[in-house]
Amino acid sequence: xxxxxxxxxxxxxxxxxxxxxxxxxxxxxxxxxxxxxxxxxxxxxxxxxxxxxxxxxxxxxxxxxxxxxxxxxxxxxxxxxxxxxxxxxxxxxxxxxxxxxxxxxxxxxxxxxxxxxxxxxxxxxxxxxxxxxxxxxxxxxxxxxxxxxxxxxxxxxxxxxxxxxxxxxxxxxxxxxxxxxxxxxxxxxxxxxxxxxxxxxxxxxxxxxxxxxxxxxxxxxxxxxxxxxxxxxxxxxxxxxxxxxxxxxxxxxxxxxxxxxxxxxxx
Numbered sequence: 643x644x645x646x647x648x649x650x651x652x653x654x655x656x657x658x659x660x661x662x663x664x665x666x667x668x669x670x671x672x673x674x675x676x677x678x679x680x681x682x683x684x685x686x687x688x689x690x691x692x693x694x695x696x697x698x699x700x701x702x703x704x705x706x707x708x709x710x711x712x713x714x715x716x717x718x719x720x721x722x723x724x725x726x727x728x729x730x731x732x733x734x735x736x737x738x739x740x741x742x743x744x745x746x747x748x749x750x751x752x753x754x755x756x757x758x759x760x761x762x763x764x765x766x767x768x769x770x771x772x773x774x775x776x777x778x779x780x781x782x783x784x785x786x787x788x789x790x791x792x793x794x795x796x797x798x799x800x801x802x803x804x805x806x807x808x809x810x811x812x813x814x815x816x817x818x819x820x821x822x823x824x825x826x827x828x829x830x831x832x833x834x835x836x837x838x839x840x841x842x843x844x845x846x847x848x849x850x851x852x853x854x855x856x857x858x859x860x861x862x863x864x865x866x867x868x869x870x871x872x873x874x875x876x877x878x879x880x881x882x883x884x885x886x887x888x889x890x891x892x893x894x895x896x897x898x899x900x901x902x903x904x905x906x907x908x909x
Contacts, residue, residue, distance in 0.1 A: 781819060781820055781821070782820065782821055783817055783820035783821065783822045784817075787813070787816075787817040787820055787822065788822075790809070790812070790813050790816070790817070791813055791817075791822050791825070791826060793809060794806055794809030794810045794812075794813055794826070794829070795829065797809055798810075798829055798832070798833065801836075803833045803836045803837050804833075804837065806829065806833050807830060807833035807834065807837070810826045810829050810830045810833065811830060813826050814826045814827065814830065821862075823854070824850055824854035824855075824863060824864050825864055827846050827849050827850040827854075827864075828846070828847070828850045828864040828867060828868060828871075830846045831843045831844075831845075831846035831847040831850060831868075831871060831875075832871065834846065835871065835874070835875055835878075840875050840878055840879050843871070843875050844872065844875050844876070844879075847868050847871050847872045847875060848872070850864055850868040851865060851868040851869065851872065858896055858899065859899070859900065860899075865895075865896075866892060866895070866896040866899045866901065867901070869888050869889075869891055869892035869895070869896070870888075870889075870892055870899075870901040872884075872885075872888040873885050873886075873888040873889040873892065876888065
């Protein structure tokens with residue numbers, strides 16, 4: 643009996659100890675849960691504080707993005723405007739003497755005033771002597787020469803440039819040193835121009851300009867016409883500086899001429 647009583651007491655003590663341990667563990671767990679809950683609540687409060695700041699940052703980013711988009715659009719518009727302006731200038735360059743002037747500045751040779759005067763006198767004397775020598779070379783064509791010339795010109799006006807070229811070359815060979823020779827040389831150059839042989843056209847236009855009396859079309863010559871065709875031919879070859887030089891020479895020497903008015907060149 644005594645042994646049973648002792649055993650019972652031991653069991654009771656162990657139960658009490660076990661109960662105490664379980665209560666302690668529960669308290670510890672509750673304490674930890676409480677701490678976790680407090681930390682969670684603190685994090686929620688921190689998040690509530692951070693959220694407005696995040697929204698403010700997002701709004702600033704959106705504003706910056708819009709500004710960047712505006713700047714990009716503005717830059718693209720500026721580029722397009724510059725491209726359009728360039729295209730317009732290039733198109734105007736082809737059609738307007740004024741734009742050519744603004745686009746290509748004239749080349750200048752600088753002399754002192756005294757040297758300019760001396761140079762001008764020398765050039766005037768040389769030109770006068772050359773003109774006198776040239777004028778003495780040419781005579782009036784015969785009636786037969788007139789007929790051959792008119793036949794060649796009629797062929798050219800029918801736009802048969804190859805045949806016209808043959809006839810004008812033959813005229814130039816058979817009837818040299820007549821007052822119609824400059825005209826024949828001019829139409830040979832035009833025939834080559836219309837056949838897209840620009841180098842030969844330039845050769846004949848230069849001959850027409852430099853080796854005959856200086857007379858405009860209105861006086862039976864071809865000087866102004868040669869200047870204009872030299873401008874057109876160099877332009878067709880892509881040599882804009884040379885084209886510009888001859889155009890300015892035409893404008894300076896013959897400011898009133900049929901080519902500015904009827905060929906799309908502004909005076």
